[in-house]
Amino acid sequence: MADILTLDHLRVAFDVQGHRVDAVSDASIRVPDGGSVGLVGESGSGKSTLARTLMGLLTTPPAVLEAKSFAVEGQSLQIGDHAAISRLRGNTFAMVFQDPLSYLNPLMRVGRQIEEAVRLHDGRAAVHHRISELLDLVHLPQRVARSYPHELSGGMRQRALLAIALACRPRLLLADEPTTALDVTTQMEILALLRELRRELGMALLLISHDLVSVAELCDEVYVMYGGRTIEHGPCREIFRSPSHAYTKSLLDAARAQRSGRKVLETRPGALSVGG
Ligand SMILES: Nc1ncnc2c1ncn2[C@@H]1O[C@H](COP(=O)(O)OP(=O)(O)OP(=O)(O)O)[C@@H](O)[C@H]1O
Numbered sequence: 001m002a003d004i005l006t007l008d009h010l011r012v013a014f015d016v017q018g019h020r021v022d023a024v025s026d027a028s029i030r031v032p033d034g035g036s037v038g039l040v041g042e043s044g045s046g047k048s049t050l051a052r053t054l055m056g057l058l059t060t061p062p063a064v065l066e067a068k069s070f071a072v073e074g075q076s077l078q079i080g081d082h083a084a085i086s087r088l089r090g091n092t093f094a095m096v097f098q099d100p101l102s103y104l105n106p107l108m109r110v111g112r113q114i115e116e117a118v119r120l121h122d123g124r125a126a127v128h129h130r131i132s133e134l135l136d137l138v139h140l141p142q143r144v145a146r147s148y149p150h151e152l153s154g155g156m157r158q159r160a161l162l163a164i165a166l167a168c169r170p171r172l173l174l175a176d177e178p179t180t181a182l183d184v185t186t187q188m189e190i191l192a193l194l195r196e197l198r199r200e201l202g203m204a205l206l207l208i209s210h211d212l213v214s215v216a217e218l219c220d221e222v223y224v225m226y227g228g229r230t231i232e233h234g235p236c237r238e239i240f241r242s243p244s245h246a247y248t249k250s251l252l253d254a255a256r257a258q259r260s261g262r263k264v265l266e267t268r269p270g271a272l273s274v275g276g
């Protein structure tokens with residue numbers, strides 16, 4: 001399978017008042033076209049910085065970016081070339097974040113925000129039909145188009161953000177902790193929706209998460225990040241069964257301990273369990 005995204009040896013540093021802070025020191029990642037890849041690691045390991053770099057969202061300076069190679073759909077790009085990346089953003093890839101409220105305009109009805117995204121990417125679209133289609137796709141009732149973000153629950157806001165992201169029919173969705181701020185039941189619903197969207201749209205997924213169970217449920221492959229480096233990579237099944245890096249082992253032990261303490265997530269038939 002061809003890769004939709006390849007990134008080799010990424011380094012990202014920030015110039016903070018004359019001091020250099022290394023956020024990502026050596027990260028490499030590949031996402032196969034239509035595939036699902038997880039990126040896990042402890043807080044501060046550089047996951048969001050990597051995602052924001054891919055989306056061309058870091059301002060240079062203060063960010064200093066370097067990569068041996070970076071390609072999207074086989075097209076080679078300069079890592080800091082924001083103009084080229086912004087042309088792809090919204091056409092080839094889109095992103096959803098942990099806190100949808102920060103990315104939704106509080107003063108604009110949800111329907112208008114979806115409409116803006118639709119118009120931006122497809123000037124000739126039958127806009128109202130497309131808005132309705134997108135709401136259906138993320139299982140939001142049509143009335144949500146007339147709601148303001150503060151009138152929605154956290155799960156509904158994340159669905160609204162997904163509808164905006166999907167407006168451009170992305171080939172790759174980057175999801176940075178899309179369920180971390182939600183309660184467990186809503187988390188499961190959003191994960192099920194992501195799985196369904198992937199299946200229906202044939203879209204690739206890069207899922208950033210603290211939660212190994214989510215990654216095991218949704219992703220074929222996983223990358224583990226530690227201290228700004230991608231230290232381990234492979235099929236989820238293999239990595240979770242026999243992690244080779246001590247850090248990955250401790251991440252799995254922590255997930256198991258948390259899981260046996262809470263006993264909230266049951267294993268689905270056929271799905272991989274990190275509960276051992
Ligand atoms: N704009 C910035 N300026 C300076 N340092 C930054 C900036 N953004 C991120 N960093 C630093 O880069 C490192 C990686 O941060 P990042 O947010 O990518 O981690 P993360 O793995 O996404 O963590 P979390 O799981 O908590 O979201 C951290 O040490 C952080 O303080």
Ligand SMILES: [Mg+2]
Nearest residue numbers: 047048049176
């Ligand atoms: Mg983060």
